[in-house]
Amino acid sequence: MGNERLDEKTISTEPIFEGKVISLQIDTVELPDGSQATREIIKHPGAVAVVAIVKDRLLLVDQYRQAMGRPELEIPAGKLEKGEDPLEAAKRELQEETGYTCGKITLLHSFYTSPGFADEIIHLYLAEELTAGAMSPDEDEFLEIIEATYDEVQRYISEGRISDAKTLLAFYYWQLKRLQEQSRNAAAVE
Amino acid sequence: MGNERLDEKTISTEPIFEGKVISLQIDTVELPDGSQATREIIKHPGAVAVVAIVKDRLLLVDQYRQAMGRPELEIPAGKLEKGEDPLEAAKRELQEETGYTCGKITLLHSFYTSPGFADEIIHLYLAEELTAGAMSPDEDEFLEIIEATYDEVQRYISEGRISDAKTLLAFYYWQLKRLQEQSRNAAAVE
Numbered sequence: 001m002g003n004e005r006l007d008e009k010t011i012s013t014e015p016i017f018e019g020k021v022i023s024l025q026i027d028t029v030e031l032p033d034g035s036q037a038t039r040e041i042i043k044h045p046g047a048v049a050v051v052a053i054v055k056d057r058l059l060l061v062d063q064y065r066q067a068m069g070r071p072e073l074e075i076p077a078g079k080l081e082k083g084e085d086p087l088e089a090a091k092r093e094l095q096e097e098t099g100y101t102c103g104k105i106t107l108l109h110s111f112y113t114s115p116g117f118a119d120e121i122i123h124l125y126l127a128e129e130l131t132a133g134a135m136s137p138d139e140d141e142f143l144e145i146i147e148a149t150y151d152e153v154q155r156y157i158s159e160g161r162i163s164d165a166k167t168l169l170a171f172y173y174w175q176l177k178r179l180q181e182q183s184r185n186a187a188a189v190e
Numbered sequence: 191m192g193n194e195r196l197d198e199k200t201i202s203t204e205p206i207f208e209g210k211v212i213s214l215q216i217d218t219v220e221l222p223d224g225s226q227a228t229r230e231i232i233k234h235p236g237a238v239a240v241v242a243i244v245k246d247r248l249l250l251v252d253q254y255r256q257a258m259g260r261p262e263l264e265i266p267a268g269k270l271e272k273g274e275d276p277l278e279a280a281k282r283e284l285q286e287e288t289g290y291t292c293g294k295i296t297l298l299h300s301f302y303t304s305p306g307f308a309d310e311i312i313h314l315y316l317a318e319e320l321t322a323g324a325m326s327p328d329e330d331e332f333l334e335i336i337e338a339t340y341d342e343v344q345r346y347i348s349e350g351r352i353s354d355a356k357t358l359l360a361f362y363y364w365q366l367k368r369l370q371e372q373s374r375n376a377a378a379v380e
Contacts, residue, residue, distance in 0.1 A: 006254045006261045006332050017206050017214060019230040022307055024207060024214055027256055037330045039256040040209040042232060044307070064196045065305040066217055066229040071196045072305055112354040113303040114310055115255040115262055117212055117234070140227045142196050164302040165355035172362035179369045186376070
């Protein structure tokens, strides 16, 4: 898979920082023309995120984001634990953050968030057949759940209260699903 | 804007690394219950990305990504230069990476890629009225342009050759636009 003419070879890797969540290294690479360059690379354990729609409302989590300097509304999400299966992680995060358990869960996409500098990959799931229950957030996690209608989600996006890639993707997914259903219903009526 | 009950206060910031592209710091924060926690934060200059569809083909750039360890197909994109206006940056990156200039350009979304650990924001534009011209990539940038049909984009996604958030968002945008046009055309025929 891919285009070998563009390949870069790793010459050396200098570890810079190892944190609780991310680590940072500087890779020296050989470019296709034989010259060298450096790349600042963040290593991340990967994450899961969940699209969960309960009675025409999207489950959102309101949570402070230090990187943004404010709280933000996002779909339920969290980091993979060491060796954890993404599907199990998705069920776990959904339950911890919203209390909901699901009877059915399907992978929609696995995507890189910032391929220019980070290896973080998010596995985005659709959770269905949802049953309400008790939340159990992590100790240093303070969050509130919002169940938002389609129009509310649209408004949160225009207000900038929803402004991250995975939640936008979730909204696009919902929008597409609704349009496809409308087309099907219109075709059935004709 | 936002939910003050969830606010975290920054107690101190420890700079760890300052690179060519990103920098890393550790923030100590006070949580809503008064306890403290640390947050590993990446600072990034921000970026632009461009949805450009020429005669029913999406412009894609094939480029090696060291973080992923392989080449990937993405929509044209690049970092903001210091003090640069995002709209000007979008026109510049489109021209540098694909050779195309545009008569019309519109902001679709500005979104955070990884709000859990990075302040990177991508401004995603729709470029229209496109005119072909000569590429002028950066010195250490090796890339190839692909003009992909809708079906090809769909295949690249299922093969994993397209696997980043901004390019998935671009495809969802295209899919929605096509569905909306189809609905309009169907309504006009009735």
